Amino acid sequence: MDKIINYIESNKDKYIEDLKVFLRIPSVSTNPENKNDVRDCAEYVEKQLRSIGLENISIYETPGHPIVYGDWLNAGDDKPTILIYGHYDVQPVDPLNLWTDPPFEPTVRDGNIYARGSADDKGQVFIHMKSIEAHLLNNGKLPVNIKFLIEGEEEIGSVNLDEFIAKNKTLLKCDYVVVSDSAMFDYDVPSICYGLRGLAYMQVEVTGPNRDLHSGSFGGAVNNPINALAHIIVNLKDDKGKILIDGFYDDVLKLSDKEREEFKKLPFNEEKYMEELEISELFGEEGYTTLERASARPTLDCNGIWGGFQGEGAKTVLPSHAGAKISMRLVPNQEPEKIEKLFTDYVNKISPDSVKVKVISLHGGKGAITPIDSPAIDAAVEALRLGFGKTPVFTREGGSIPVVNTFQTLLEADTILLGFGLPDENAHSPDEHLNLSNFQRGILSVAHYFNELSKIKK
Amino acid sequence: MDKIINYIESNKDKYIEDLKVFLRIPSVSTNPENKNDVRDCAEYVEKQLRSIGLENISIYETPGHPIVYGDWLNAGDDKPTILIYGHYDVQPVDPLNLWTDPPFEPTVRDGNIYARGSADDKGQVFIHMKSIEAHLLNNGKLPVNIKFLIEGEEEIGSVNLDEFIAKNKTLLKCDYVVVSDSAMFDYDVPSICYGLRGLAYMQVEVTGPNRDLHSGSFGGAVNNPINALAHIIVNLKDDKGKILIDGFYDDVLKLSDKEREEFKKLPFNEEKYMEELEISELFGEEGYTTLERASARPTLDCNGIWGGFQGEGAKTVLPSHAGAKISMRLVPNQEPEKIEKLFTDYVNKISPDSVKVKVISLHGGKGAITPIDSPAIDAAVEALRLGFGKTPVFTREGGSIPVVNTFQTLLEADTILLGFGLPDENAHSPDEHLNLSNFQRGILSVAHYFNELSKIKK
Numbered sequence: 001m002d003k004i005i006n007y008i009e010s011n012k013d014k015y016i017e018d019l020k021v022f023l024r025i026p027s028v029s030t031n032p033e034n035k036n037d038v039r040d041c042a043e044y045v046e047k048q049l050r051s052i053g054l055e056n057i058s059i060y061e062t063p064g065h066p067i068v069y070g071d072w073l074n075a076g077d078d079k080p081t082i083l084i085y086g087h088y089d090v091q092p093v094d095p096l097n098l099w100t101d102p103p104f105e106p107t108v109r110d111g112n113i114y115a116r117g118s119a120d121d122k123g124q125v126f127i128h129m130k131s132i133e134a135h136l137l138n139n140g141k142l143p144v145n146i147k148f149l150i151e152g153e154e155e156i157g158s159v160n161l162d163e164f165i166a167k168n169k170t171l172l173k174c175d176y177v178v179v180s181d182s183a184m185f186d187y188d189v190p191s192i193c194y195g196l197r198g199l200a201y202m203q204v205e206v207t208g209p210n211r212d213l214h215s216g217s218f219g220g221a222v223n224n225p226i227n228a229l230a231h232i233i234v235n236l237k238d239d240k241g242k243i244l245i246d247g248f249y250d251d252v253l254k255l256s257d258k259e260r261e262e263f264k265k266l267p268f269n270e271e272k273y274m275e276e277l278e279i280s281e282l283f284g285e286e287g288y289t290t291l292e293r294a295s296a297r298p299t300l301d302c303n304g305i306w307g308g309f310q311g312e313g314a315k316t317v318l319p320s321h322a323g324a325k326i327s328m329r330l331v332p333n334q335e336p337e338k339i340e341k342l343f344t345d346y347v348n349k350i351s352p353d354s355v356k357v358k359v360i361s362l363h364g365g366k367g368a369i370t371p372i373d374s375p376a377i378d379a380a381v382e383a384l385r386l387g388f389g390k391t392p393v394f395t396r397e398g399g400s401i402p403v404v405n406t407f408q409t410l411l412e413a414d415t416i417l418l419g420f421g422l423p424d425e426n427a428h429s430p431d432e433h434l435n436l437s438n439f440q441r442g443i444l445s446v447a448h449y450f451n452e453l454s455k456i457k458k
Numbered sequence: 459m460d461k462i463i464n465y466i467e468s469n470k471d472k473y474i475e476d477l478k479v480f481l482r483i484p485s486v487s488t489n490p491e492n493k494n495d496v497r498d499c500a501e502y503v504e505k506q507l508r509s510i511g512l513e514n515i516s517i518y519e520t521p522g523h524p525i526v527y528g529d530w531l532n533a534g535d536d537k538p539t540i541l542i543y544g545h546y547d548v549q550p551v552d553p554l555n556l557w558t559d560p561p562f563e564p565t566v567r568d569g570n571i572y573a574r575g576s577a578d579d580k581g582q583v584f585i586h587m588k589s590i591e592a593h594l595l596n597n598g599k600l601p602v603n604i605k606f607l608i609e610g611e612e613e614i615g616s617v618n619l620d621e622f623i624a625k626n627k628t629l630l631k632c633d634y635v636v637v638s639d640s641a642m643f644d645y646d647v648p649s650i651c652y653g654l655r656g657l658a659y660m661q662v663e664v665t666g667p668n669r670d671l672h673s674g675s676f677g678g679a680v681n682n683p684i685n686a687l688a689h690i691i692v693n694l695k696d697d698k699g700k701i702l703i704d705g706f707y708d709d710v711l712k713l714s715d716k717e718r719e720e721f722k723k724l725p726f727n728e729e730k731y732m733e734e735l736e737i738s739e740l741f742g743e744e745g746y747t748t749l750e751r752a753s754a755r756p757t758l759d760c761n762g763i764w765g766g767f768q769g770e771g772a773k774t775v776l777p778s779h780a781g782a783k784i785s786m787r788l789v790p791n792q793e794p795e796k797i798e799k800l801f802t803d804y805v806n807k808i809s810p811d812s813v814k815v816k817v818i819s820l821h822g823g824k825g826a827i828t829p830i831d832s833p834a835i836d837a838a839v840e841a842l843r844l845g846f847g848k849t850p851v852f853t854r855e856g857g858s859i860p861v862v863n864t865f866q867t868l869l870e871a872d873t874i875l876l877g878f879g880l881p882d883e884n885a886h887s888p889d890e891h892l893n894l895s896n897f898q899r900g901i902l903s904v905a906h907y908f909n910e911l912s913k914i915k916k
Binding site: 197199201208209210211213214215216217218219220221222223224226227229230231233234237239241273277278279280281282283284285290291293294295297298299300301302303304305306307308309310311313314315316317318319322324325327329352353354355362363397398399400 | 655657659666667668669671672673674675676677678679680681682684685687688689691692695697699731735736737738739740741742743748749751752753755756757758759760761762763764765766767768769771772773774775776777780782783785787810811812813820821855856857858
């Protein structure tokens, strides 16, 4: 490894210049006018994979933007196979006037590189490319088998990725998936994200009388669908935020003592958090910390509500309809389909007889978790310790990353999320940037990670 | 009275023909293109008042459409002075294609006269004109002093009426106001409306975090303004509809035993009512009948609600804002200003500390009641009994008629609402019509009413 480490350290400046070439390509996947740029970017990735020494490189066409694949499978059958996933497309750049420098003219300032795609996700994809290169160039081989899968539609919902994976299960077969498309917990806090939440997204529609009524003539005689909807919403959770749906918590994967210890280690400042959101009080299920509640416990939120008159002034209507979008974040072992049914049954149970209630399921997705004692996690801990000189923290993400479920379901492989971005690097906003120290330490960490993963007994 | 009664009965057909002239004028107050028609209609009213024998007739200009006034004040100081209020403007006619006959070509079918304005309010204004005429023509005098005030802006909110009344308090000074601009309880059920509800219309705005958040990353950590708003709404009423605002019922004028007896006499079919609204259950404060709740008890309704994502599909937002319009129908003796303060204090009291809540008062108005034992009510009972051959019922209206408050406040006069329309005569819809039997019996009743009112000792 010494040779590799030295090589990585001596190429620091070159890496930045090389990354700039990648960042100059305006591969905005959502803009039709950038279609050719996205294609150029796929070809750039193909060339890169070739130049770092991968094999079987191919651009796979999709109904949208192409997927680029390459691999190196000569480490031997006794070594694990790692699928690295990332994306070469980027978010749009509007509002352009809020950028200090043009988004596709990469600029280094104060130890950061500024450009659209620097953090999300070109910079992080580049980390993996350069780690692979350092191994192959200095040792002529990689310590593990590597498959590299880079898509061009992540920012538009990975619309063609699931089908590609389903059709190419043999090509993509692997022991672990590594994704670097997220953020570290904080600067100097290398992080391993091992859990994601799932989702059950519902719509509740309440109908009272068959038409909008005059609230003067009918107020007091018939139930009001908005009031009835409020009644339903309030009865979904108790005053502390505990969900009251019968059976809701039955399958919840409990937090282990070890996980809770890890949560406690996270450098989280509750005061700063509240200040930043301008709230005077946090809110949620008793018995859990804020971070636990926001990432490892299931929750329920109204995402939208409507009914009656929403304009200026006073219209005295007793409306016929009201509705709400209500979603639940699920944790591993909770099945979206089961939760949707429990939700529907419960809402029907608590709905007043004086109104009609319709419950619709809009969207669902499973949570995901990689066991914190997985050997791939142990390897990541050691790699980040070596790369950053600090023991990493364990985090769980409150949101969902759908492709992780796809990997779990279709490839039966756990995903390790190694984020090298920072939470305030404006991934989807003007002046997106990537900290160059994290970039460099990322390359080093991933080079170590390949080495550590090779120690796993298959 | 015999001469008068005979005269009215023998002029039945002529009344209908005369009314048609009035109904042919397209006095749609809200349409700028009908401005001259509205003016023509005011001049028609002026001419009518002259032809039936009133004096001091004048068209008063306003910033909008004119007000027409005329009086006959020769009954003597010992006789009461009655102010008759009505309006000569009409609602728009859209959708025109749903009319069986053109809205301004009055047509008699099945005992009804069809035309825009037939029930609301030209037909009812005409009833008063013809009653006055019958007295003056046959007896050379009226049994009471009459002031006739007809405006042209009722359908656009009587925007210039309050100022006119305020500036002409002496001109309009009276003992009682009589308004025929509403409906009877049902066919063959002559009705006296003696109470109206007031209004306190509020807006509640809830702010959680300072920006829309990702419900995956923050759900479970911070309170959601929609859930908080639902909590507030639910705590405003108990499950039976009783309002929980501290002090809310303190000033409520209780229903007297006599009033409740009268309510019981109303031919109200709860099953038919529910069927017509397509609801399977009625809802409201325990201990009161549906009609009492909808007209003589204060109520609280959400008139509108909004927050977060209202579009198609699933957006996982934990919104920054949510809001609702919430209005309370008040009953006599409840002061809107006091109720607004009680509401605001209570909402602030029950609001979770984890969100910021702003309460705004949008609109308020007092309820009104004419004592059921007022001599003007007694006179109306007798007049309707004579005109319809049936003892009238007493009703209270759940809505508000702002001008009634103005009469109460500026003229210190109680208002008696004698409606000769029917609830299903499409006052604001296509095929508006007026039952001609009620029209004829209305003229007779009002003629009797003047006579009965003259018996009141001043």
